Amino acid sequence: MTTSRRGFLRLAGLGALAAGLPACSSVLPAPDTAAPGFGTSATGPVRVWCRANTQEGLTALVASFNASQDRLTVELTPIPDVQYVTKLATAIRARDVPDLVDIDDINSLLFVYRDAFTDLTDLIADLDFADRLSPGHLALATVGGRRYAVPYLADNSALFCNTRLFERAGLDVDEATTDLDSLLDAARRITALGGDVRGWTFPGNNQGSLGFVVQPHVWAADTDLIRGEVGAQSGNVAGNDAVARLLEFYRALWVDGLVPPENFADDASRWGSDYKAGRIGMIPSNYSTVTTDTDPELVAATTVRLLPGPDGGRAFFDGGDNMCIPRGAANASGAWEFARFALDLPQQSALPEGGFTPVRSDVATPEFAARHPLVLPPLLNQDEGYAPQTLSYNQIYNQPDGPWLTMLRRAVFDGEIEAAMAEAQIGYDRILRQAQT
Template sequence: MKLCVLAIVFLLSACYGNGTDKTDSTNRPSDRSTITSNAKITLTFWRNSGNESENKAYEKLVSAYLEKHPEITIDMTLIPYADYDTKLRTSIASGNFPDIMALDASNVASFAHAGALLPLTSYMRKDGRMDDIPASTLATYTYKNEVYMAPLNESSIALFYNRKMFEEKGIPFPSADPEMPWTWDQVLEAARKLTDPSKGVYGIDPAQGFQNAGATAYFKYPIIWQFGGEVMSPDGSTARGYLDSPQTKKALRFYSDLYNKYKVSALEYPADPFPNGYLGMTIEGSWSLSYFAEKFPDFKLGRDYDIAPLPKETRQAVANGSWALGISSRSKYAEEAWNFVNWVTGPEGQVMYCSITNDIPARYSAALQFPELNKYPKNIFVVQNQKFGRPRPVTPIFPQMSEAINKVFEDVTIGKKDLDETVETAIRKIDRDYAQMLSQSQ
C-alpha cells in the first residue's frame, strides 16, 4: 500500500510538476478568465459517495445552486469511498481531472504539493469571508501559506460517560462546560474505580481502540497534543525533534499504561461496548449521538449517559478537518468553479447541508443558526472545535506518516516494545519517506 500511494503521488508530481513552484495564488484569478458563450458551462464535480443524508444534502445544494445559475450545469460524479482517493489521483495524473473535487483534509497537502489544486487564497480573501472560519480550520487546508480547500463542515469528539455506573461508584460527574475538562489524572482515577474485569467492564477506551491509521490520527493525536507534544514539524517535513520530545513520549507512555500498568483499558471489546454497559467512559464522535439514539433507543442521553469535553493534561486539543471542496489547477472554468464552491461552503450552503446531515458547520455564522449547537450537549463539540481545534500534520506523506504513528501506538501498547527505540524507528521511516517523496517529485 505504501509503495502504491507513493507511486501515485510521484506520478501526480511528474505530470503537474512541483505545485509549490507553479501555484502563485496572486496570479491565478487573472490566469483563468471566465469563458463566455451562449452554451451552458458544465462543471464536473467528483466526490465520494457518502451516507444517505450526505447524498441528499449535496443533491439539494446542487439543485438550489442551479436554480440561481441557469447558465451552469453541474455534472456530479459519486465514487465509492474505498476507491475514491486512488481513482481521483490516477485520473488526475492521466489528464482526466474534474473541475471541482472533494478531499479529506488529510490528503490536501499531497494534492497541493503535486500541483493538482488551484490555490484559493486570493479568492478566499476577496469574497470567501475568511474571518467567519476558525483560523485552526483554515490551517487544516493550508499548505506552504496557500489555502487550497474551502471547508464545508466539521466533526469533533468528546468524552462519553455512563451516568449510572458513575452513580453506583460514587464518582462525581465531569463538568459539561466545554472549557472545563477533566485532566487525564482525573479520568484515570475514575477509570480505576469503574473497572471490573470479572464482569468484562473497563473504565476507559481512550481512543477507539486500535483501528486503521486514519482513525489513529483523529483519535490519538489529540492525546499527544494534550500532553504538550507534537507529531511533526509545522511545515510537515520531519518528525525529528517532535515525535521524540519528552512531552510526546510522556503521552505515549501514559496511553500504554492505561492498558498495561493500570489495566483500565482492554485490547478487545464486545460489539458496542459503551451502550451495552462494558465501558464506563469512551471517546466518541458527534455522530455517535444519532447512532445511539437510532440503535439503542433505551440508552438515553441525560439519563443513562452524558458527554464532557475531551480530557487535557497541559492543554486542551482536538483534531479538526473534514471533507472540503477544491478546484483543479487545470480547470478551464476556475471562476465559475469558485462561484459554486464559495456558495456551497458559504453560510447559506453550510446551513442547508448541516440541516440535513446534522454535522457541525465550519463557519461561526452558520453554527449560530442552529440553536441545538449552542447548548449542551452539542455545544461541547462546537466550542472544542472552534477554540481548541488543531490540524493533523499537513504533509504530503500523511498516509505514510499515519501508518508509522499507528505502529508506534501498537508496538508500545500491544507489543510492549521499548518506547525510545520504537519512536526512533518511526522517525527514521517518516523522514526517509519524506526525503524519497522530494527526490521523486523534483
C-alpha cells in the first residue's frame, strides 16, 4: 500500500512525537473511561466550551441534543478564539475545567503535550466509523499512539473556481489547476478578459488566513516549513525549493496585476467579497467564506479543487475543531455522550448548513453530494489534509509580526525572495528554540 503525500508528513510527525515528548503528568485526575455505563447513563449538566468562530454550529447541536433526552443538559459557553488557549490554561490551573472543550484542532497538541486531556483511544476505537474520521484532526491530538481528542467539524482550505470566467477564458478547470505554472497561466488568461476581472485574490495582510491557504502548496510537494520532532524542531525555509517556487508564484500574481491591488492591505475583514461580486476567477479559501451570503447562481457556478503543489500533487489545510475531555472534568461521561451524538450521521450531515465540513467520510452519500458538492473534495480526499504538528504554530503563523507574514510580504510585494526566506529561517529557528528550552 502506498502512503499519501499527507500521510508521509503525518507519519513522520507522529513518530517524532512518540520519540520526542518527555513524560509529564497532570495535577487533575483522569476519568475512568472504562467504567460501566460510561458515556451512556450520566445525568446532570454538561459544561461545554466552544470557539466563538464555530459557535453557530454548536448552538444548533446543543439544542438538538438537549431535546433528544432528559438526563443531560448541555450548557454551552462560547470563548473568543484569541482568548481560548489562555482561558483554558487558567481553568486547568484553577482546577475548574469544563466537561468538554471544542477546540481549534491546531491547538490540541498544546494541551495534549501537557497531559491535560483524557485519553480517548479506546472509546474512539469502539466507534464503528473510527476509520472514517479525519486523520488530520486525529493526528493533531495523537501522542505515542494514544488519541486525546475526537474530530467534530472540519474547516478546510481549497481552491474555489468561478466556472463562468473559466469558460469565457477558454479554460478547463482540471487542466488549469494541476500545478503552479498552470494556475499562473489560468490567472493570466482570466485577467485578460478585462475590466475589473482578476484571475486570483488573497488577503495579503492577514497572517492567519495566509497560513491557511498558502501552506498547502508546500505540503503538496511532500515537505513542510518546519522540520524535526517536537522538542527538537527547526525551520525548513531557507533552501526549500517548494517554498521558493511558491513565493515566486505569488510574486508573479502581484507584479503582473493578476490580483486586485486591494490585496496589498487586505486584512481579511472583507475576505471573499471580490469573489462574491463575480470578478475573481480563483480564490483559495474555505467553504463558509465563499458560500455565506453569496448569490445562489454564483455558488452553483463554483467548483472546487484541492490546492496543487509546484509540480503537482494536492493538499489542503485540515482545520476545524476537535472535542476533548479535560482531565478533572466533573461529568466526563456526559461529555462523551454529547461528543458521540455530535458524530452521528444526522448531525454530521447538517454541518454544511452552518458553513462547515463533516469529519466522517461516510457522510458523502449521493444525496449529500447532490446537496453539498462544494465540500466534497476535502471530504473524499481526507488523506491529503494536513496541519503542522508543533507547539509554536501560533507564534509563527498567527502573530502579525511573526516570521511567516513578514516573509510573505517581503517576498511578494518587495520581490526580495531569497532574503525573505533567509530572514524567515532565523525567525522560525528562534521561536522553535525558545519553545523547546
